[in-house]
Amino acid sequence: MGKVFDEEIISLKADFMKLGALVGEAVTNAGQAFVDHDIQKAEAVVTNDHEINHLQIHIEKRSFEMIALYQPVTGDLREVVGILKAVTDLERAGDHARNVARSAISIKGMQRIATVEEIIATMALKVSQQYDDSIESYGDADEDKAKRTAQSFDKKIDELYNAIASPSYQAMAKDPKIVSSAIIYLNVAKDLGRISDYSTNICEWTVYLATGKIIELN
Amino acid sequence: MQNTTELNDKPKRFIYHFNPEETEITMQTRDLEILYGKTLAMHNADIQFQKNTITALIGPSGSGKSTFLRALNRMNDGVATVKGQILYQGVNINQPKIDVYEVRRRIGMVFQRPNPFAKSIYDNVTFALQRRGIHDKKVLDEVVEKTLKQAAVWDQVKDSLNKSALSLSGGQAQRVCIARALAVQPDVLLLDEPASALDPVSTQQLEATLRELKKDYTIIIVTHNMQQAARLSDYTVFFNMGEAIEYNKTRKVFTRPKVQMTDDYVSGNFG
Numbered sequence: 001m002g003k004v005f006d007e008e009i010i011s012l013k014a015d016f017m018k019l020g021a022l023v024g025e026a027v028t029n030a031g032q033a034f035v036d037h038d039i040q041k042a043e044a045v046v047t048n049d050h051e052i053n054h055l056q057i058h059i060e061k062r063s064f065e066m067i068a069l070y071q072p073v074t075g076d077l078r079e080v081v082g083i084l085k086a087v088t089d090l091e092r093a094g095d096h097a098r099n100v101a102r103s104a105i106s107i108k109g110m111q112r113i114a115t116v117e118e119i120i121a122t123m124a125l126k127v128s129q130q131y132d133d134s135i136e137s138y139g140d141a142d143e144d145k146a147k148r149t150a151q152s153f154d155k156k157i158d159e160l161y162n163a164i165a166s167p168s169y170q171a172m173a174k175d176p177k178i179v180s181s182a183i184i185y186l187n188v189a190k191d192l193g194r195i196s197d198y199s200t201n202i203c204e205w206t207v208y209l210a211t212g213k214i215i216e217l218n
Numbered sequence: 219m220q221n222t223t224e225l226n227d228k229p230k231r232f233i234y235h236f237n238p239e240e241t242e243i244t245m246q247t248r249d250l251e252i253l254y255g256k257t258l259a260m261h262n263a264d265i266q267f268q269k270n271t272i273t274a275l276i277g278p279s280g281s282g283k284s285t286f287l288r289a290l291n292r293m294n295d296g297v298a299t300v301k302g303q304i305l306y307q308g309v310n311i312n313q314p315k316i317d318v319y320e321v322r323r324r325i326g327m328v329f330q331r332p333n334p335f336a337k338s339i340y341d342n343v344t345f346a347l348q349r350r351g352i353h354d355k356k357v358l359d360e361v362v363e364k365t366l367k368q369a370a371v372w373d374q375v376k377d378s379l380n381k382s383a384l385s386l387s388g389g390q391a392q393r394v395c396i397a398r399a400l401a402v403q404p405d406v407l408l409l410d411e412p413a414s415a416l417d418p419v420s421t422q423q424l425e426a427t428l429r430e431l432k433k434d435y436t437i438i439i440v441t442h443n444m445q446q447a448a449r450l451s452d453y454t455v456f457f458n459m460g461e462a463i464e465y466n467k468t469r470k471v472f473t474r475p476k477v478q479m480t481d482d483y484v485s486g487n488f489g
Contacts, residue, residue: 069449070445
């Protein structure tokens with residue numbers, strides 16, 4: 001494909017990586033805000049979600065235009081389609097980060113379970129690492145790294161989810177006053193789990209970008 | 219899926235108009251009518267061409283796009299009757315008192331098939347200048363080098379400038395023809411399907427050349443190849459049955475055209 005397409009794809013990918021960084025920031029900050037009970041940080045995550053949505057729409061529009069104008073094939077097509085698919089995963093990961101931030105705001109003043117919150121802190125950190133590694137693998141079209149990332153985090157994230165869910169249910173059974181916050185813990189664990197799933201999707205798009213194969217990791 | 223009502227609500231024509239205060243317009247047609255004998259071949263084609271852009275003229279055979287293009291440097295003189303105004307830098311060039319040769323010097327044309335003269339590459343490029351009495355070798359050498367470089371063919375022909383231009387490949391010959399058109403320092407370059415006789419590699423090189431040239435020239439190109447219009451041009455005019463149906467940014471024409479007929483044509487559902 002010609003020079004103009006090459007220039008446009010570089011710029012499209014730069015926008016995609018920018019979105020990747022914005023969502024990554026949201027994931028990290030939302031987790032930290034929840035763990036540190038930092039309302040201000042949580043509110044910033046909620047506000048910044050508009051920017052994420054805006055950039056996602058911009059990237060989708062540009063991808064459609066590039067397909068219509070240049071009708072790319074083979075590797076060029078994978079570049080555009082990969083971004084078009086992965087951009088939805090990024091935006092959804094961003095939505096779940098925003099949910100975590102909202103939970104950080106709504107749990108204010110409620111009774112807390114310190115032991116559960118410690119596990120949430122660990123899970124948030126792991127999810128954030130997994131997300132960052134996934135985006136990095138996409139940026140470098142690094143198939144091996146994508147596979148490693150998806151495989152190495154998957155089991156750990158499941159374990160951490162269960163480590164949050166079980167004591168939350170137990171606490172609810174024992175003490176009705178803790179129900180509201182326990183539900184929030186469950187939601188946060190679920191949101192973090194979903195972010196992890198979207199990170200895995202991004203790894204799958206990395207494999208597609210690099211090889212043209214559509215596979216399921218995990 | 220759009221319902222019928224929505225489809226019917228689409229306009230029958232859409233012609234983009236620039237704000238002249240914000241945009242430099244090189245050429246513009248106004249109330250243009252072109253007749254072959256008594257047959258009206260073109261009407262409803264008020265188009266403004268922005269400086270330093272590439273505008274593609276697309277449409278089915280017989281839609282009038284080449285007729286329109288040829289009117290822009292008065293190549294229809296003696297062939298068809300052209301009414302209305304063709305404004306070049308604000309001056310109506312569609313009047314008998316305007317020197318047609320001066321018009322064609324400023325508004326150059328490159329044709330569908332490469333048509334080098336049976337002369338050397340050097341003489342092809344300098345032909346018009348020599349006819350105008352310019353024989354200073356230094357001046358001509360400079361023009362040859364500059365225009366062949368602009369047309370992105372210098373590296374391939376610089377060691378064989380005295381060879382016949384007829385020995386060149388199609389792609390090279392077409393770019394020498396572009397250099398020949400540039401030698402008289404035009405403002406506007408009209409191209410009538412310049413890539414239709416070229417292979418994909420030469421086509422890509424020609425397109426890259428045109429993209430470079432638009433920095434200095436206003437380019438108007440007739441093409442049958444819609445992908446070419448899509449990837450090359452900034453603006454697109456869609457013609458059908460002797461009128462301009464839609465004129466807009468190329469990105470819009472090829473992603474969300476305003477007129478249903480344009481939509482049908484660019485998506486291949488026409489007829």
